Amino acid sequence: MALKHSRQRDVIKEFLMTRKDHPTADVVYMNVRQQIPNISLGTVYRNLTLLADIGEIARLRVGDGVDHFDADTSLHYHFICSECGSVIDLKMDNIDHIVDQVNAHFDGNIAGHVTYFYGTCKDCTCKSRGLAPQSQPTS
């Protein structure tokens, strides 16, 4: 299973690194086609899965039924706006200590936890008050 170099994989990874809004496979596909017009959706999926498996990118499942991808694999948390669906990075301290609270009463082995926050983002909060949004979605 030796990995061989491929231009499509490079372009996919590079595109992902330019985005901080955690695009879906489809969005990656749409954008990458500007550089490789005949790339196929299947190839995009295969490479996103491969990159996620070897840890070069992260696959985010935020409960909206679609996978999002993130080139930033460092420890951080996400916020999902219930109104516009945007996924936003959060600056906050590590909360792995919550695992300790489980271990106290649990017999199995806890490897980790998944946590994400939801609510209304700044822009959507403003809109619902009739104010102008602060910025447009990147996508």
Place this chain on the structure above:
Amino acid sequence: MALKHSRQRDVIKEFLMTRKDHPTADVVYMNVRQQIPNISLGTVYRNLTLLADIGEIARLRVGDGVDHFDADTSLHYHFICSECGSVIDLKMDNIDHIVDQVNAHFDGNIAGHVTYFYGTCKDCTCKSRGLAPQSQPTS
């Protein structure tokens, strides 16, 4: 949109209340057919969605691509075994304080958070050591 009574909805809810293993729509369907043989999968999905929308049951998205349903809507957390996929209730204190750590640096409005734990359950841990499991899965 006045709600009308329906036997299929009753049976679905009753079945869910007898289970603490958070079955999927398909498992609900299989079991409910023992009491209503000609019930359709669509009806099961429609009622599970309806019950979840009015808050009588909870829809659990634990990242395995399939929705699980829980008749226990009280605040509690879940553990998902990475090996056998079983979803287990956890006894532990409320961890809503983690939201406070986000609010400090976030402009939007945080309504809540989703957290689940993963790892290896007691039975799978035992199996991997060649020991006999403590109990069989309920499904």
Place this chain on the structure above:
DNA sequence: TTCCTTGCAAATCGTTTGCATAATG
């Protein structure tokens, strides 16, 4: 009678996969 619910089947959506061909090491 009104209109919510159902069963059935077809449709959707996101994602995966089989296959023959192309590209890499």
Place this chain on the structure above:
DNA sequence: CATTATGCAAACGATTTGCAAGGAA
């Protein structure tokens, strides 16, 4: 040359939906 990667299209699994018929208020 041996193998991995690609494009294409078909296949998939979970869930939703349109529709005509059935059931509750």
